[in-house]
Amino acid sequence: MGPNTINDLHSAGGIPAVLKSIRSLLKADALTVSGKTIGEVADAAEWSDTRVIHSLEDPIRPDGGLAVLWGNLAPDGSLVKKSAATPKMWVHEGPARVFDSMEAATAVVEAGGVEPGSVVVIRYEGPVGGPGMREMQMITAIMSGMGLSETTALVTDGRFSGSTRGPCIGYVSPEAALGGPLALVEDGDRISIDIPAGKLDLLVPDDELERRRQRWIPPTPPTKGILGLYASLAQSAAQGAVLVPACK
Amino acid sequence: MTRRSHEVTKGPRRSAHRSLFYALGMTEEDLSSPLIGVVNAANEIIPGHMHLDTIADAAKAGVLRAGGTPIEFPAIGICDGIAMGHQGMNYSLASRELITDSVEAMANGHQFDGLVMVTNCDKITPAMLMAAVRLNIPAIVVSGGPMLAGKFAGQSVDLLATFEAAGNYAAGKLTAEELMEMEQSTCPTCGSCAGLFTANSMNCMAEALGLALPGNGTIPAVDSRRLRLAKQAGMRIVDMVHKNVRPRDIVTLEALENAISTDMAIGGSTNTVLHLLAVAYEAELGVELELFDRISQRTPYLAKMSPSGEHFMEHLDAAGGIPAVMKELSRKGLIHLDLPTVTGKTVGENIAGTNILLPNVIHSVDAPHRPDGGLAILRGNLAPDGAVVKQSAVSPKMLVQECVARVFDSEDDAINAILGGQINKGDIVVIRYEGPKGGPGMREMLLPTASLIGMGLGEDVALMTDGRFSGATRGAAMGHVSPEAVEGGPIALLEEGDIISVDIPGRKLNVKLSAEELARRKAAWKPLPPRARRGYLARYSALVSSADEGAVMKTPRWGNE
Numbered sequence: 001m002g003p004n005t006i007n008d009l010h011s012a013g014g015i016p017a018v019l020k021s022i023r024s025l026l027k028a029d030a031l032t033v034s035g036k037t038i039g040e041v042a043d044a045a046e047w048s049d050t051r052v053i054h055s056l057e058d059p060i061r062p063d064g065g066l067a068v069l070w071g072n073l074a075p076d077g078s079l080v081k082k083s084a085a086t087p088k089m090w091v092h093e094g095p096a097r098v099f100d101s102m103e104a105a106t107a108v109v110e111a112g113g114v115e116p117g118s119v120v121v122i123r124y125e126g127p128v129g130g131p132g133m134r135e136m137q138m139i140t141a142i143m144s145g146m147g148l149s150e151t152t153a154l155v156t157d158g159r160f161s162g163s164t165r166g167p168c169i170g171y172v173s174p175e176a177a178l179g180g181p182l183a184l185v186e187d188g189d190r191i192s193i194d195i196p197a198g199k200l201d202l203l204v205p206d207d208e209l210e211r212r213r214q215r216w217i218p219p220t221p222p223t224k225g226i227l228g229l230y231a232s233l234a235q236s237a238a239q240g241a242v243l244v245p246a247c248k
Numbered sequence: 249m250t251r252r253s254h255e256v257t258k259g260p261r262r263s264a265h266r267s268l269f270y271a272l273g274m275t276e277e278d279l280s281s282p283l284i285g286v287v288n289a290a291n292e293i294i295p296g297h298m299h300l301d302t303i304a305d306a307a308k309a310g311v312l313r314a315g316g317t318p319i320e321f322p323a324i325g326i327c328d329g330i331a332m333g334h335q336g337m338n339y340s341l342a343s344r345e346l347i348t349d350s351v352e353a354m355a356n357g358h359q360f361d362g363l364v365m366v367t368n369c370d371k372i373t374p375a376m377l378m379a380a381v382r383l384n385i386p387a388i389v390v391s392g393g394p395m396l397a398g399k400f401a402g403q404s405v406d407l408l409a410t411f412e413a414a415g416n417y418a419a420g421k422l423t424a425e426e427l428m429e430m431e432q433s434t435c436p437t438c439g440s441c442a443g444l445f446t447a448n449s450m451n452c453m454a455e456a457l458g459l460a461l462p463g464n465g466t467i468p469a470v471d472s473r474r475l476r477l478a479k480q481a482g483m484r485i486v487d488m489v490h491k492n493v494r495p496r497d498i499v500t501l502e503a504l505e506n507a508i509s510t511d512m513a514i515g516g517s518t519n520t521v522l523h524l525l526a527v528a529y530e531a532e533l534g535v536e537l538e539l540f541d542r543i544s545q546r547t548p549y550l551a552k553m554s555p556s557g558e559h560f561m562e563h564l565d566a567a568g569g570i571p572a573v574m575k576e577l578s579r580k581g582l583i584h585l586d587l588p589t590v591t592g593k594t595v596g597e598n599i600a601g602t603n604i605l606l607p608n609v610i611h612s613v614d615a616p617h618r619p620d621g622g623l624a625i626l627r628g629n630l631a632p633d634g635a636v637v638k639q640s641a642v643s644p645k646m647l648v649q650e651c652v653a654r655v656f657d658s659e660d661d662a663i664n665a666i667l668g669g670q671i672n673k674g675d676i677v678v679i680r681y682e683g684p685k686g687g688p689g690m691r692e693m694l695l696p697t698a699s700l701i702g703m704g705l706g707e708d709v710a711l712m713t714d715g716r717f718s719g720a721t722r723g724a725a726m727g728h729v730s731p732e733a734v735e736g737g738p739i740a741l742l743e744e745g746d747i748i749s750v751d752i753p754g755r756k757l758n759v760k761l762s763a764e765e766l767a768r769r770k771a772a773w774k775p776l777p778p779r780a781r782r783g784y785l786a787r788y789s790a791l792v793s794s795a796d797e798g799a800v801m802k803t804p805r806w807g808n809e
Contacts, residue, residue, distance in 0.1 A: 138261070223803055225382055226349040232803035233787070245786035 002060075004052055012052035016045030021053050069169060071201040072209075073155070073181050073191065076173035076238035081164070082195050085149075089167035090195040092153050093203075094119045096185050101125065102158065106139050109148070116151035119191040123182045124219060125158030126175025127234035127241040131227050137161035140168050153193055155200070157182050157237070169193065169200060173238035177219055180236070184212040251489075252385065253283040255359040278317040282489040284482075285360035286311070286320040287351055289372045294327040296368040296440035296447055299469060300392050304366045306475040307390055310482020311364065316489070318364070318482065321354050323347050325372040328692065328718065329407060329441065333659070338689035338780075340371055341716070342788045344526070345801050347375035348382065355383050362489040364481055368392035368440050368469075370719070373450040374523035380459060380495040381531035386488040387495050388590045389460040390481040391451040393469035394561035395439030400430050406442040408555050408720040410434045411694055415702015418667045439469030443554030445719030448561050449516035450523060455570045456510040457527075458498045458589030462598050466565035484590055493588065499531050502584040506574070506595065508540055509582050512547035512621025513573055514564070515556045515640040517719030518727060519692075521623065525798030537634045537796045541625040541755065547582060548616030549640055551609060555722040556622070556641040559609050567606035575599040580613045626726060628758035629766065630738050630748070633730035633796045635712070639752050641722035643707050647753055649724075650760070651676035651710050653746040657733075657776065658682065659693055659715070666699045673708035676748050680739045681776055682715030683732025684799040688780050688789035690728075694718035697725050710750060712757070714739050714795070724750070726757060728795035734775050735794070741769040 009018075019026060019042035028039025036044070047053060054060055065083035082090065097114050098121045099105035105122050108114060120139070127133045136158045143149055149166030157175035160168055174180030181202060185191070190203040202209070221231035233243040256265045257279045269279055286307055290300035308318035324347060331337045355363060363383075365376040368391050380387040397404040410431055416422040422430070440447035452465030461481055467473045504524060511520050521540055528535035550573060553559050568575075577583050578599065585596030604610045611617060622640035639647070654671060655678045656662040662679045665671055677696060684690040693715050700709050701723060710724035714732035717725050731737030738759070742748075747760040759766075780786045791801045 226352045228803045229349070229791070229801060243787060245782070245790050 008052055012049040013045055013047045016041055017047035017053050020045040020047040021055055024056070067195050067198060069193070069195065069198050069200040071199045073185075073202040074172045074200045075181065076236060078155070078169050078172040078200055080167070080169045080195060081160070084165035085167040085195070089150070089153060091193065092119070092167065093190060093192045094153065096121050096187060096189045096191050098123070098185050098187050102134065102136055102139050106142060109139065109142055109146070114148070114152065116148060119153045119155055119193070121182065121185050121191070122154065122156040122158060123176035123185070125156055126172075126177055127236060128221060128231050129157060129175050129177030129219065131221055131231035131234065133159050133237065133241055135159045135161045135164075136168070136170065137164060140164040140166055153191075155182070155191065159237075167193070171237035172200075173236040175236050177221065178236060179213075179216065179218065181209065183216055184209055186212075251282060251361050252359050253361045257283075274317065282316045282361040282486055283358070284311045284316045284318050284485055284489070285355055285358070285363045286318050287323050287354070287363055287365045287367075287376065288320050289323040289325045289367050291325055293330065294325050294369050295395065295435060295438055296392055296469070297325055297372075299438040300366050300368065303390060303392055303474060303478045306478035307364045307366060307482040310479035311486060312482075313479070314483040314486035316482075316486040319358075319360070323351060323367075323372065323375075325369055328370045328446070332411075332692065332718070333663070333695040337691040338687050338785060340689065340692065341522075341684070341799060342689045342785060344371040344375045344378070344523075345788070346784070347372060348378040348530075351376065351379035352383055355379070355385060360385065362386035362485045363388075364485050365389045366392070366478070368447060368451065370446040370450065370519065373447065373454060374526060377454060377457070377459060377523070377527045378530045381499050381527060384494050384496050386485060386493055387459070388481045388485045388488065389454045389464065390478045391454065391460065391464050393439050393467050393471070393474045394448050395435060395442045396437045396468055396470065396562055397442040397560040398434040398436045400433040404560065405430070405434045406554055406560060407434050408443055408698070411698040411720065412702045414695070415667065415699040417702070418699070419703045437470050441720070442560040442562070443720055444514060444516060444561065444564075445555075446517040446519040447719070449511065449520050449719055452514065452516065452570050453507045453511060453520055453524065456507040456574065457503050458506075458587060458595060459495060461591060462571050463569060466561050466569040468562050468565060481590075484592065487592065488590065493590075496531055498588055498590065499527065500587065501533050501535070503587050504528055504533065504535065505539070505543060506583050506587070508543045509547050509577055510570060510573055512544045512623060513550045513577055515549060515551065515553055515622030515638065518623060518636045518638050518717050518721070519719055521636050522716070522728065522795060522798050525796075526800045529798050529800050537625050540623060544621035544623050544625075547577070547621040548580070548613050549618040549621055550576060550611045550613065550616050552617050552640070555720050556638070563606065563609045567609035568602055568604050571599045571602040572604045572610055575602045576604060576610060576613055624752055624755060626752065626755050626757040628756045629761075630712075630759050631729045631757045632738070633794060634728065635726045635730070635757050636728040637724070637726045637752060638717075638721065642724045642752060645707065646710060646724035648751050649710070650747055650749050653678050653742050653744060653748050653759070655680070655742050655744050659691060659696060662696050663699055666696060666703060666705075669703075671700070671705060671709055673705065676710040676712055676750070678739065678742055679711070679713040679715060680733035680742070682713055683730075683734060684792040684795060685789045686732050686734030686776075686779075687715060688785045688792070690716050690795065690799055692716045692718040692721075693725070693727065694721055697721045697723050712739070712748070716795075726750070729757075730794045730796045732794060736770065736773065736775065738766060740773055740775070741766060
């Protein structure tokens with residue numbers, strides 16, 4: 001993680017300066033509310049501090065901050081902020097420790113009950129499962145605070161805070177509450193993460209997964225109030241967790 | 249003692265949370281006091297809400313005086329008057345659900361210990377009541393208060409006069425200059441429009457339910473008693489948090505009956521039926537439409553308020569307000585007295601020292617305007633699940649009649665026909681596909697009724713709809729017809745020229761057609777296509793229940809019928 005705050009970015013010229021630094025990647029004639037095109041905004045910007053905003057020729061890394069991972073554990077995808085994960089964890093395989101809520105995981109991790117090298121799985125925290133797809137900030141902050149982000153990954157159908165750091169893969173879709181494969185993981189299953197290759201896989205044979213799917217019982221979400229409404233209508237993270245007009 | 253707000257203020261795991269409270273400028277003392285959410289529905293588009301910042305400030309002063317920490321947050325609100333007669337009115341009833349949901353989200357999102365709910369107008373007050381019983385954390389409602397009546401041509405007038413003026417103008421009874429002069433006189437102050445329309449009805453209901461302090465229904469907005477009321481509300485909520493007095497402790501079935509009885513005695517808006525049904529739903533009290541009729545039949549009608557009569561809210565207030573009405577009803581045993589309220593005392597204790605101060609405004613139960621209440625629920629082959637009419641606002645010659653159906657599939661078509669002189673004496677204007685799902689949003693049909701009266705047809709033409717009416721509606725106007733047209737209710741099967749039989753004292757609304765003919769028409773019927781395919785109204789029309797259920801939104805996926 002870097003040392004700069006948003007104030008440092010502002011002093012270095014802010015978003016207009018960032019736009020100037022990636023000028024060749026922009027669709028220059030896109031309109032903005034300023035009345036100028038995005039190209040004009042970029043061209044008019046002042047950008048001189050290349051320690052805060054690097055150039056395309058001398059980037060901090062050659063590829064972007066976010067990565068999408070696909071695989072049999074996330075058929076509709078998942079997200080990781082790889083710029084905030086230590087590179088030695090970008091490729092990792094470990095045994096799953098499964099929890100059905102953030103609170104359950106937090107209690108065990110805090111008590112030292114998770115082996116370094118594991119993959120902590122927190123499920124039923126998606127748009128429907130939460131409901132509301134909570135941010136898993138508590139557990140990611142505790143794991144980081146305990147030094148576990150150097151050795152231990154996290155996989156969830158919940159979200160993260162913008163302040164989350166570590167090898168944390170979230171927004172897994174489809175979510176467990178809607179029958180996504182995250183619902184089928186058991187303690188001890190091996191999970192394989194390969195961020196450069198964009199892969200997130202559960203190393204369990206298909207026939208075993210099918211057997212588990214037959215035995216799976218979906219949870220009962222709330223029915224009252226705004227959360228009942230939300231759980232009834234929300235789509236998975238891969239669709240932006242929007243509400244559809246009516247359930248099918 | 250553990251408090252709800254400790255979830256966000258106490259313990260090492262809440263360090264970051266406290267950082268954010270300190271960023272808000274709070275002190276450690278603030279954090280160890282009850283956190284009181286002050287829901288402030290002030291905005292610059294509703295005259296009844298334009299002054300709510302001063303009410304909210306007074307409420308916060310009360311909270312601080314009593315040792316609580318007030319934390320203000322906003323709520324939205326639609327001006328039903330400005331929304332009347334166009335697409336805006338599709339959003340009015342739907343906004344009630346949005347406000348309820350947003351108050352739930354804010355109260356639970358931050359784990360407030362209690363709420364002061366600063367409200368005033370039509371859909372905002374019911375939303376606050378619904379949110380209070382849904383959340384069931386200590387809550388108190390404080391309203392902004394009614395507008396004063398205006399003066400035009402030597403008469404006291406309210407907004408209804410200007411709505412009816414459109415019809416007067418179309419009939420040549422008013423010049424353009426007179427119309428302009430009237431417009432600028434009918435709404436002289438801040439506050440909710442001066443008649444017993446829906447806003448004032450619901451603020452009176454909040455008081456009668458026990459969730460607002462005495463005086464909440466009637467003290468005029470410009471009267472400084474409102475500021476004292478708000479301060480007292482702020483002080484009361486802190487005590488209620490300490491004693492854990494919750495909305496569902498107050499809003500019991502008996503409290504609801506008190507509210508309905510008061511409603512019938514003063515001739516409140518037909519919308520009170522929808523909203524009280526919805527409050528009952530959120531409080532998980534099983535209440536049917538029948539309850540309103542049973543109570544109406546046994547409750548004397550004591551106050552003839554605009555639109556049914558001459559008096560405005562300032563007169564009801566001067567006469568003793570809701571406490572005087574409830575005291576008078578209690579003389580006939582029609583009020584449950586031993587119920588808790590937000591004053592910390594019972595209903596009986598609250599009204600004990602009250603008397604009627606203006607007997608021509610609030611009649612005695614021994615000499616009521618009528619022996620039964622303002623509203624009636626009708627049933628029949630046109631309204632198997634009921635229809636609602638404000639019988640106190642129906643001219644006696646219209647109470648029992650047969651009329652000729654003139655059928656329209658939207659409010660706009662009906663208004664054009666009325667103002668275009670195409671409606672005859674003896675007709676009944678039927679406006680359908682304006683129900684909760686069909687509208688969508690169950691629009692208020694004030695313009696058709698006001699236009700009829702303005703054209704001089706108010707005593708000779710009835711109106712029937714699966715939509716709603718405004719609290720300002722008067723005339724033989726039957727609404728909330730259920731099931732609605734888009735769901736295949738019999739109102740969808742009417743054809744131009746059908747004979748409709750209305751018997752309000754007999755509680756009947758029928759079309760003179762055989763069951764076989766109705767069945768034949770039903771077999772051939774197809775609904776109109778849905779009017780909203782995207783956005784909030786699409787979701788609303790997919791999920792909203794029928795008028796006889798209070799038009800609440802339900803979530804069917806998980807079997808929550």
